[in-house]
Amino acid sequence: MARKDILGLYDLEAGEIEALLSDGLQYKALLKRGERQWSELCGKSVVTLFYENSTRTRCSFELAAVRLGAHVVNLSMATSSVQKGETLVDTGKTLDAMKCDVMVIRHPTGGAPRLLAGTVKAHVINAGDGMNEHPSQALLDMLTMKEHLGRIAGLKVAILGDIRHSRVARSNLYGLKKLGARVSMFAPRTLMPDGLDRMGAEICTSREACVEGADVVMGLRIQLERQKAGYFPSLGEYAKYYGIDENVMQYAKPGALILHPGPVNRGIELTAGLIDGPQSHIEDQVLSGVAVRMAMLKMLCQEERI
Amino acid sequence: MIFRGADVVFRDGVRQCDLRTENGKIAEIAPAGTLEGEGWDLAGRTVFPGLIDMHVHLREPGFEKKETIETGTMSAVKGGFTQICCMPNTKPVVDNKVVVTYIKARAKEVGHCKVHPIGAITEGQRGETLAAIGGMKAAGAVALSEDGKSVRNASLMASAMLYAADFGLKCLCHCEDASLTEGKVVHEGYYSTRTGLKGSIRAAEDILIARELCLAESLGLPVHICHVSTYSGVQLIREAKARGVQVTAETCPHYFTLTDEAIQDFDPDTKVNPPLREERDRLAVEQGLKDGTLDCIASDHAPHHEDDKNVEYDLAAFGISGLETSFALSYTELVKKTGLLTLPALAAKMSANPAKIVGLAGGEIAVGAPADLTVVDLGEKWTVNPAKFVSKGKNTPFKGMEVYGRVKMTVVDGEIKYRED
Known part of the structure; x- marks a missing residue:
């Protein structure tokens, strides 16, 4: 039908x-x-x-x-x-x-x-x-993955950031799981809602574990008002303990794609070097x-x- | 008038009897087939003591688009209720004797069952100063409640409990920590994550249950907890009762019939406060009813106009139109499906206990008691169809559900106020 x-x-x-x-x-x-x-x-x-x-x-x-x-x-x-x-x-x-x-x-x-x-x-x-949900965003993420990696099935996709408030994370999880990818997630505990494991996500307790062996690393936008609402102390602290930087990317597969739904806060979710670097497909998205x-x-x- | 041959639910069991009523009272209880005279042949029917719902929103004055005293009481008798207590969150708020008097007068004029107003705890339900408690009592208020929210200030709440006790009134506590529920529309758990709807955690309810229990214990006064929905809240009340705190508590049919699974299609009729919770909560509420932790079942009848519900989930009003399904849902889930309650135990939860908690005459079938009777066909299976509700509120998450137990006749003070066509 x-x-x-x-x-x-x-x-x-x-x-x-x-x-x-x-x-x-x-x-x-x-x-x-x-x-x-x-x-x-x-x-x-x-x-x-x-x-x-x-x-x-x-x-x-x-x-x-x-x-x-x-x-x-x-x-x-x-x-x-x-x-x-x-x-x-x-x-x-x-x-x-x-x-x-x-x-x-x-x-x-x-x-x-x-x-x-x-x-x-x-x-x-x-x-x-x-x-x-934000289905068109997840589809465009998956399209980018498929274009550059040739497939979705069997990929490991790491999603890091404000999972709680993210429709992008939910849509990606549903779509990626349906096509046979693995999805790992990491966020400050305040921004990680219940039940994602029941939906098939692998919930990680560190950035490194989340990114380990990943084919794709996706950062999510952090809204500045989350700090005022008490979810974390400061953007500086967020970047230091939860951001994606070159050290964290060491754990991903060499050449892993870096994605972000945008607009990106430079130096917070991702370092400027990663955003502008060769692994980034943010513009191509x-x-x-x-x-x-x-x-x-x-x-x-x-x-x-x- | 004679009510002949029904299975009558007494406190200690069910017996087939004839009942005679006279001057609004039960005048005689005799073995089946022994009373002569004009009346009704009720063989095969079950007669409960007139059901009492101690938690109803009638919306009048101020929100007549949602419900009126006339339609609300019509809905009550169709659901088998002979007495209801109505909550004070009207416009104006029931915080003085004038509004209490208005509701009582209006109920006398157009009502179909007995209506007992509940007064607000604070003026305008603003949580700042005490409402005119003495005046409301004198005008006929039977209890106090800030329903829809809690009194934020614990010191004012303590004062309210003390002052209310001087007038023989109890506080019926809606338990909700507003700092944990602001902007929240469902229970936080798997289904809130799945739908992206904002959820509140159990502690939002439990913290205030605990506070009211502590106040009652410290002050040595009774307190009643409204619409308990969490497993942890049931446990807090169970423990308080075990150490002698004078606490009574109610729950609603939706908390032992549904879980938050019902929200997954974003049906605004599933939006209720406190929210539908998880299976472990549903099971704990049932156990609480069985072991007596929860004393009674109230519908929290919260009728809304379609305009308040046919909108985005976040914008929809909280509440379920419950009077016309309360009995059938309770009987179906607690007696027929699970055997958790006997018929006399169900009658206690829906009649004797609420009568005792707010101090109303009635609640049992005995000579000299008010002739309040609810006649039911327990075997009849029917499908909930909100289009057939007489309440103006058609908002029910139970639409399409099959239930057992159909109210056939409702008798208030010896007068037949409802009879199914």
């Missing part, structure tokens, strides 16, 4: 993830060769509905839709009906009545895209909901993002074209 929405990698089958990655890889190769225009979404309209600020994810989705030939409308919810008190359900119904084909939603509350998807006839893509979002849009819209 055709999928109506992409709400998270928890719900996707391994085969669907494989298909998205393989489509994404093709788009990425073509983008690199200079192609800019496709017609898969010709005549469709895509609305980006962002209840939370974002520059790169929104821009990436909009470019992906434009490249596929769709019309794109963006709604900055911070400056629209929300301030007039309109609910998410009512906004969704309104956009549905305007015959919008795809809604791309970013929202500070986990589960909001599901609520929208249950309300509207349009396809819904989750562009990040609270601390729940951005193009992977456009490619994989094209694959997501195509997946939802393709069968309607027949």
Whole structure:
């Protein structure tokens, strides 16, 4: 059965993830060769509905839709009906009545895209909901891995940082496990939530153990307000005891990929040397993002074209 | 009027009897088939002493969109309840005799069962100064509660317990350390991690349970703990009871029927405070009911309008509309499925014990007692369908669940206030 929405990698089958990655890889190769225009979404309209600020994810989705030939409308919810008190359900119904084909939603509350998807006839893509999921980010991470390492199955991926508040970590865990990778995690105990082992993660008690033998090392962004909320004493201390530096990277496989969902705090999650060094694919992840979002849009819209 | 041939649940067992009521009281209890006269043939039905729910939100005054005294009491009698106590977090808050008087008058006018207001502990539930406790008692308040939150200041809480005792009132304590629950919407555990919803830990509830137990013990006064949901909270109460602290406690059907597994699809109807917890908590709540640590079952009926629930999980209101499912869920889980409670024990949890805790007449079937009766078909299986609730609140995580035990008739002071069509 055709999928109506992409709400998270928890719900996707391994085969669907494989298909998205393989489509994404093709788009990425073509983008690199200079192609800019496709017609898969010709005549469709895509609305980006962002209840939370974002520059790169929104821009990436909009470019992906434009490249596929769709019309794109963006709604900055911070400056629209929300301030007039309109609910998410009512906004969704309104956009549905305007015959919008795809809604791309970013929202500070986990589960909001599901609520929208249950309300509207349009396809819904989750562009990040609270601390729940960020499927397109995990797919672009996996795309980068697949492109450079040739596979996902059997890889060891180390994820370090603010796991508790990270939708990126959750989506990566679900997707990577489905495709047969190992996922190790490390965070200050204050930022490591319960139950990740039950979801298949290997919970580590040191940076070194987490990174040991890893093919991929992923740093997560630390929000500055976490310090004020009492999760750790200072950014300096965070960098010293929990950051990823050259010494920690010694434990990874030689040439291991360094990834980060961005924007990165230089010298905190990762040292500047690593960010700008040869192992870093942080910049290359951005193009992977456009490619994989094209694959997501195509997946939802393709069968309607027949 | 005669109620003939039902299996009647007495304190010490179940016997088939005829009951005669007169002037609102139970006038005679006789062997089945011996009483003549106008009445009801109830062979095959079970009669419980009129059920009592000591923890209900009627929402009136101020939130009539969610529920009114009329619809709430209609929901109560449909659920088999003959007496309910209503919480003071209305608008205005029940913190003076005027609001108490209003609720009592309104209940007399449009209510379907007996309604007993609970007053706030502090003025406006702001936690700063004591509410008009003496005046509320004189107007008919039966207990005090800050339900929805705890009184933050321990010294003020101690004062409240002492002053309330002068008026023969008990504090019913909602236990929640606000510093641990701010922004939290579910229980912290596997499912909060899975959904990314913000969870609070058991200590948020336990710390305040412990504080209220310490206050009660230090002051030598009774205290009642509302809606216990944690295994560790059950244990704190069990230990306090063992050393003689005058504590009573309640739990709700959702804490022994559901776990936090129910939140995984982000259904806002599963959002309740305290939150649904884990299997070990659910089992401990059941054991607490069985061994008497938990004295009674209350629904914490918290009706909401669809607009308050059909929103993002974080924004949704806390609470479950519970009056119409409380009995069936309790009977199904505690008697039928697990055999943890006998029928007389279930009647104690849902009638005699709450009556005793807040000092109400009723709670058992005996000559001279109020003719409050709940007639049930224990064998009838039915499916929870919120569209059929008479409560305005259709918010229930039990929608679609199959349960046993259907209320057929509810008698309040000898008058039939509800009968299934």
